[in-house]
Amino acid sequence: MTTETAREQTSAEHPWPVRTVARKIADWIHRLGAVWVEGQVTQISARPGTQTAFLTLRDPAADVSMTVTCPMRLVRGIEPPLRDGASVVLYAKPSFFLGRGTISLRASEIRPVGIGELLARIERLRRLLDAEGLFAPERKRRLPFLPKGIGLITGRASAAEHDVLANAHARWPAARFQVVNTAVQGPTAVPQIRKALSLLDADPDVDVIVIARGGGSVEDLLPFSDETLCRAVAAAGTPVVSAIGHEPDSPLLDYVADLRCSTPTDAGKRIVPDVKEETARVLQLRDRARRALHGWVDTQCRLLDQLRSRPVLADPLGPIERRAEEVELHTERGRRAILATLSTEQAAIAAARARLTALGPAATMARGYTVVQYPDAEGNLQVLRSISEVSEGTPLRVRVVDGAVHAMTTTTEPGE
Missing domain, CATH: 2.40.50.140 (Nucleic acid-binding proteins)
Incomplete structure (x- = not known):
């Protein structure tokens, strides 16, 4: 009976009773x-x-x-x-x-x-996931050195939960856990673990997720070989640690997880550093740094001592004083040379002045000589050198040693 047929046979005014609907559904299912x-x-x-x-x-x-x-x-x-x-x-x-x-x-x-069939199915799934690259080492992520938050998926009040928390807090007391308790065996385990994984993977405060369970039979560990769970772990953005305590037959989760731990106790030791070891390492590094710094300072001090022991630094003022004496000596030599040059030049100037004085017209006029000048056609005074340059009536200027006398030409008389 189709939906359209049922809609045609029923209406709000003529509905079917429940028994009729149930019988028709039963007839359809029984077919x-x-x-x-x-x-x-x-x-x-x-x-x-x-x-x-x-x-x-x-x-x-x-x-x-x-x-x-x-x-x-x-x-x-x-x-x-x-x-x-x-x-x-x-x-x-x-x-x-x-x-x-x-x-x-x-x-x-x-x-x-049977167990044989279950193991054969797990082996076929293992080969399939391996061929898809879900087990490849290069896709596995390194755990953070010190996670700020750790997600733990395990059974409620289980020994695995106690082992992870106890060992992690023993190594790093400040480790922060967000525990999600789920079923770890049976038909409800896979959906609950996947839901917890999705919840923790979406939490920005969780840097690593641990899925832990103690040992058990192959049937008990079947959820950890489930294909959907393996693919969910491979797709998670947060590194996942598998801590299933069953060494003989590793579930597929061990191959897909970013880190496989043999037991929950081992997981508690590997997800956080040991505070004692890290403290000792810090002290060791500080000691090494201190020794390195002291060695460098000692080396630099020896280098400074060597530099100070050199003659130029042992007596830094000595070369300056010696150079100052040389400068003073050369200064005195220069001063004497300049004075000698000045004296020589002053004597030469005095001799030249004496010669100029002796040869100058003033000295000649002092001995009784005069200089006679006449005006030319333009009115400029010219020295009279010949009687041919003047005529009667030409005004003359007669210069003597102490002044000048103005005269007039009356006659000219040629010389012998």
Whole structure:
């Protein structure tokens, strides 16, 4: 019956009663065929005296479950007996319970998944993830030297939680943890661990995430080989540490995690440094730095002593005093040379002055000679050198030693 057909047959004025809807749903579901289903068994209810056993089949990678009913003989005939968390493959047909309106699977065959099959599936998944590069060493990130916050995913009040916290705080008492308790086995483990991983990965105060659990059987550790969990760890932006205490068979989480620790105790020792070791290392480095500084100072002091011992620095004023004496000597020599040169030049000047005086017209006029001048055509006075330069009536200026006399030419008389 399709939705359009049901809509045509019903209306607000003519609705179907609940029994009709339930019956039609049952008819549709009962027409479905049987299917093979795989999951983990939880909440087994097989009470004595009853003919029907009730199981809950849960998907290990998602928060999805379905109710399964089966004849009691199927459950009792399984060896070893079924227990919570067991992986099974069953052949069942969907069934609709009319009285409660619920859907369940009616199983006619139940096959437990053996350890060999589980290990073979894990091995096939390991090869697949390895081929995709999820195990590659180059994609693994180094843990921070001192994380400001550490996320811890583990079981509630478990020995693994105690071991991680106790050892980490023993090494670094100030280590800050954000603990998220989840199921670490069974069908609910993977969804809870993935949710906790997403929560811690989104927290900016968490620098490293530790997923810890103590030892256990292969079935108990199946959640840590789940494909969805491995891919979630590989996609996390925060470094993840795997601390599953099961050495013989490592779950796939150990290969995907950025760091694998053999036990939760080992994880507590490797996620934080040892405060005693770091204190000793700081003291050692300080001592080395102090020795290096003292050695450098000593070297520089010896170098300064060597420089001070050199003659030029041992008596720094001596060369200056010697040079000062040389400067004074050369200054005196220069002064004497200049004075000698001045004396020589002064004597030469005096001799030249005497010669000029003797040869000058003033000295000649002092002996009784005169200088006669006449005006030329332009009125400028010219020295009279010949009687031909004047005529009668020419005014004359007669210069003597103490002045000048003005005269007039009356006659000229040629010489012998």
